[in-house]
Amino acid sequence: MTSAIVTGTAIAALLTACGSGGDSNDNPSVRPPMKVAALGPFVGECGGVTDDEVRDIGGLGQISATYKNSVGCNWQASGIGGASVTFASYRGSPLGRERAWVTAQGRNPETIDVGGHSGFQDATANGDICDLAVQLGDDFFEWSTSSGLFSSGNADPCAKNRKLAELTVQRLK
Template identity: 45%
Template sequence: MRATVVLGVALAALLVGCGSGDDASSARQSTSVDPGASGPFFGQCGSVNDEEVVRAFNVPAFTMITRNSVGCEWEVAGFTGPSVSFSWYRGSPIDRERSGSELIGRPADDIEIDGHPGFSAATKNYLCEVGVQFGKDFVHWSVTYGDQVPTADVCGVAEQLAELTVERAQ
């Protein structure tokens, strides 16, 4: 008798935990998020090659180049040396990036590249970032000369690289 009661309690707990197929389906639907329209494919490093970054940035060469699943970064030696970075954000709101820039003292201006809205935010001609939106995705270029005197217009470099990425989107 005791074994029957334990078996009955275990079976009841199992049935309550599983629920009906309709309830589980409804719960899944109510918690899932519609990702919306994804943007195009941008290729590694925004489809911009190392030589194009060197030319736009107006430096002789980069000492370190990093490529990973998040983006790319080109750096000149030194912790506070010049660098350029590219990031591609899928399903992430561009307004969060823009707001973050404004919160740390880089007022953002509206821009448009080839019909795509975005922003540009700069600090003292030493750092500029450009974000361009594609549906629920956006790409982001950041250019900084660190503690060195800029050899090119910082926002001009970021916008030029963003234009190449937008132009080459697939």
């Protein structure tokens, strides 16, 4: 008998929780369905760029450390305070939010186009670090290059990122 009462109470609670059967417009807490992001093209591991290409384009000389996971890669030059290059891929993430974050850091992102895909690039005030992001449908990827603490003024990090981003776009799958 007790189990029948408990079961009956549980069923009544479930039916009540399922709604009143009235018009959903009467309930202001009902939200429209969330947008499901369409997957953009596959950028490949590390943006489809090899360690040797990153070393040569990024001006890293000898690479002392490489970190790779499912969404990004990082290459570090030998020596304390050496240069570094980072790649990251963001699925279903709005590029506008990334641009807003960069702007909030006091930087002024410049609109760019890489192989027909819009994006932005920006550099720190001293030009030692540059981030370049490219939109791919509902996704985007980003290359970031740091000249390191003891940079010798070799090539502009934004120019390096541009070359890496062009390779990524050319190799989209």
